Structure formats: structure tokens, C-alpha cells
Amino acid sequence: xKSLIVGGAGFVGxxxxxxxxxxxxxxxxxxLPGETPQTDMAAAYDxxxxxxxxxxxxxxxxxxxxxxxxAALASVALxxxxxxxxxxxxxxxxxxxxxxxxxxxxxxxxILVIGSGEEYGHVxxxxxxxxxxxxxxxxxxxxATKAAQGLMCGIYARAYGMDIMTVRAxxxxxxxxxxIYVAADFCRQVVRIEKxxxxxxxxxxxxxxxxxxSDVRDVVRAYRLLMEYGRAQExxxxxxxxxxxxEELLHMILEISDARINVEVDPARLRPVDVPVxxxxxxxxxxxxxxxxxxxxxxxxxxxxxxxxxxxx
Numbered sequence: 001x002k003s004l005i006v007g008g009a010g011f012v013g014x015x016x017x018x019x020x021x022x023x024x025x026x027x028x029x030x031x032l033p034g035e036t037p038q039t040d041m042a043a044a045y046d047x048x049x050x051x052x053x054x055x056x057x058x059x060x061x062x063x064x065x066x067x068x069x070x071a072a073l074a075s076v077a078l079x080x081x082x083x084x085x086x087x088x089x090x091x092x093x094x095x096x097x098x099x100x101x102x103x104x105x106x107x108x109x110x111i112l113v114i115g116s117g118e119e120y121g122h123v124x125x126x127x128x129x130x131x132x133x134x135x136x137x138x139x140x141x142x143x144a145t146k147a148a149q150g151l152m153c154g155i156y157a158r159a160y161g162m163d164i165m166t167v168r169a170x171x172x173x174x175x176x177x178x179x180i181y182v183a184a185d186f187c188r189q190v191v192r193i194e195k196x197x198x199x200x201x202x203x204x205x206x207x208x209x210x211x212x213x214s215d216v217r218d219v220v221r222a223y224r225l226l227m228e229y230g231r232a233q234e235x236x237x238x239x240x241x242x243x244x245x246x247e248e249l250l251h252m253i254l255e256i257s258d259a260r261i262n263v264e265v266d267p268a269r270l271r272p273v274d275v276p277v278x279x280x281x282x283x284x285x286x287x288x289x290x291x292x293x294x295x296x297x298x299x300x301x302x303x304x305x306x307x308x309x310x311x312x313x
Contacts, residue, residue, distance in 0.1 A: 002026045003227075004064035005042075006049065011177045012114075012281050014038040016068060016220040023224065028062055030071070038176055049093035051271070055100035059107070068229050069097055069113045070291055072146075075180050076118065078144035090145035091152065098156045108162045115150045117170035117212060117239060118143035119258025128243075129281040132168070132235045150235065157233040160230060165230045170212040170239030170280045172219040175307030176302055183213065183304060186250055190257045191308040201262045202254075205246035205269030210277040212239040215295035225289040239280030240293050253301055 003020050005013050008029025017039055030047035031037055039046050045062075048054055049071050059067075072090050073079055079086040094113060101107060114117045120130050121137035127267060139145040150166045157164040167277040182205075192198035222238045254261060286292050 001066065002062070002064045003028075003066040003068065003161075004059075004062060004070045005029045005070060007048070008042070008089055009035050009037040009044065009070070010070070011038070011174070011306075012216060013070055013221065014176055015174070015216045016070070016223060017042050019217070019220045019224060026263075028064065030058070049103045050088055052096040052100050055097055056103055059100055059109075060104055063104075063107060063109075067097070067111045068111050068223060068227075069094060069111065072114070072222075073143070074116075075139050076142045077180060079145065080140065083141045085260050086145045087139050091148050094149045095152055098162065101162065102156075102160060108163060110227055110232075111165070112223060112230075113149065113153050114164045114166060114223075115166050115235075116143060116145040117148040117168050117237065117280060119150065119168055120278060122278065125277075129241060129275055129279045130237070131281040132237055132284055154233065154235075156164070163232045165226055165232060166235050167223065167226065168235060168237050168280075169219060170214065170237070170278060172214045172216045173304065174216040176306050177216070177304070182211075182246060183249060183253075184300070184308075186253050187301070187304045188313075189260065190253055190259060190312075191305060192313060193261055193276055194257060194259045194309070195313070197313060200260060201264050202250070203266040203269065204246075204250065204263055206248065207265075207268065208244040208245060208276070210245045210279065212243045212279045213240070213247075213249065213297055213300075214238070214240045214293050215297075215300040216294040218295050222285060222289070222291045225291045226285065229289040230285075231288060234284075234288075236285045236288070237280040237282055238285060239282055240297070241280055241282045243277055243279035244297075249297075249301075252298060253305070255303055256298075256302055 008030035027042040121139040177184040
């Protein structure tokens with residue numbers, strides 16, 4: 001089995017590559033020109049997903065059986081800062097990939113396209129936990145681009161008979177994640193305070209929002225199982241099935257550290273619009289693939305703190 005991870009040089013790509021290789025698959029990844037993959041375990045190819053010709057050329061050479069589409073402008077904060085780039089990468093990039101597959105004669109890979117639990121947006125209290133039939137009401141630029149991506153995938157799957165599944169992935173965390181994401185940011189700040197590199201004050205944004213956090217290792221295992229057992233033209237939630245507040249996450253991190261730390265809200269970290277609660281109903285993926293999350297959140301946080309403790313900063 002040959003798999004290609006589009007956008008495989010980053011955080012999730014690192015874990016997905018390792019997991020697929022462990023399962024005996026042949027794996028290749030794509031990266032941006034000049035980007036350094038977090039792993040050298042798989043062959044890496046430069047690819048601009050805004051250039052459809054490049055995608056056609058690469059797929060024609062490699063002809064992977066499975067394509068995991070991870071490439072995205074994936075930070076909510078960065079998408080607020082650059083909406084046009086978010087639209088280009090998250091919508092046009094996905095459409096370019098699907099069109100490239102269609103242009104190659106006799107080629108019909110299985111494709112898993114990664115969306116986000118943020119797509120659900122402002123969900124009514126009676127709709128929590130959120131299943132895949134819940135209407136999407138995106139509350140930020142990132143979520144809107146991912147919702148549009150998902151709609152395009154559904155149309156392509158039905159209109160052209162393509163073997164496409166889409167995932168609405170909820171928050172996933174672990175070592176190697178960039179500190180533009182909340183758990184990594186908190187862990188990095190705590191370690192900097194432990195090392196005396198930062199005053200004993202944590203800078204935070206909105207602590208009341210509730211999010212569904214999973215270990216990235218559980219998430220990539222879900223992706224592989226969907227490739228094995230998922231149904232084409234379907235949408236699947238991937239999450240823990242339990243939301244906690246950002247404040248609870250912070251307290252869990254602080255409890256694991258021995259440092260004495262004060263917490264201050266930094267207005268610069270507040271988003272223009274924030275969704276109060278995002279919590280996944282994972283019944284569908286569990287039923288179709290047998291997947292369920294296995295790694296406790298506290299273990300993930302401990303590993304992430306140890307990762308930052310090992311960094312030279």
C-alpha cells in the first residue's frame with residue numbers, strides 16, 4: 001500500500017508518517033519549497049498546491065493508492081490575519097488536488113481530506129455533543145474555509161464518483177506542535193518560567209471557551225482506520241468526545257509543573273469572535289471503524305511539557 005501525505009512536513013504529518021510506516025505502508029510526503037520536514041523517514045517532494053500542474057506531475061509519477069490531504073493554513077489566528085491566504089490554501093488548494101486526480105487517466109485513489117470541528121461554529125446547547133448532521137455555522141475565517149472545502153469535496157465525490165471522505169478533526173495536541181496553538185503555547189510558557197527565561201506570569205486569551213482535545217497519536221490512528229474502513233462520500237468527526245474549558249487545560253498544565261505562576265489575560269491573544277463550546281460526537285467513526293481515543297489528556301500534557309523542557313530556548 002502506497003500513501004501520500006500532502007502537507008506532510010508538519011506536526012500531524014510527522015505522527016501520521018510514523019504511524020503508517022509502523023503499519024508497513026510505503027509513505028511519501030509533500031512539503032513547501034524550503035520547508036524542512038520534521039522527519040526523514042519518508043521521501044519528501046516539494047509541492048505548491050496552488051499549482052495544479054505540479055500536483056498532476058507528482059501524482060502521475062507516484063500514483064499513490066491513498067492520499068491524505070493535510071495541507072492547510074491551519075491556525076485560526078493566522079487566518080484572521082490573512083483571510084485571502086486562507087481561502088487560497090484551504091479551498092483552492094483542495095480543489096486543485098481533486099482536479100489533478102481527475103485529470104490522470106485510469107487513476108482513482110482513496111482520498112481523506114482533513115477539515116475541522118471549528119466548522120460547526122456557534123452550536124445550540126441542545127446540539128452538544130455535535131454529530132455530523134449538525135448544520136455548520138462557521139464563526140471564524142478558518143472555519144469558513146474548511147466548511148467550503150468540505151462542501152466542495154462532497155460535490156466532487158457525488159458528481160464525479162470519487163472515493164473521498166472528509167474529517168472534521170477537533171483539537172489535537174502533543175510534542176512537536178507549534179506554540180501558535182493553545183496547549184503548546186501554555187506548555188512552552190510554563191517551561192520558560194521554569195528555566196527562568198520568562199517572568200512567572202502566564203499570558204493567556206479567552207479561558208472560558210470549551211474545546212475537545214485529543215492526543216495527536218489517537219488522531220492519526222483514526223485517519224488510517226478511516227482509509228481502511230470508512231465509507232466514501234461520508235463526513236467523520238474525530239475527537240475525544242469530551243470538551244473541557246481552556247481554563248481547565250491551563251490548570252492541568254500548572255498542576256504538573258512545580259513553578260509558582262500567575263495568570264494574566266493578554267488582550268492581544270483574544271480573537272475577534274470565539275465559539276463558546278466545541279465537543280464531538282464520535283459515534284459514527286467508532287461504529288464504522290472501531291476507533292476510539294485511548295490516550296489520557298494528562299499523559300499528553302506531560303509529554304508535551306517534557307518536549308519543551310528538552311528544547312534549547
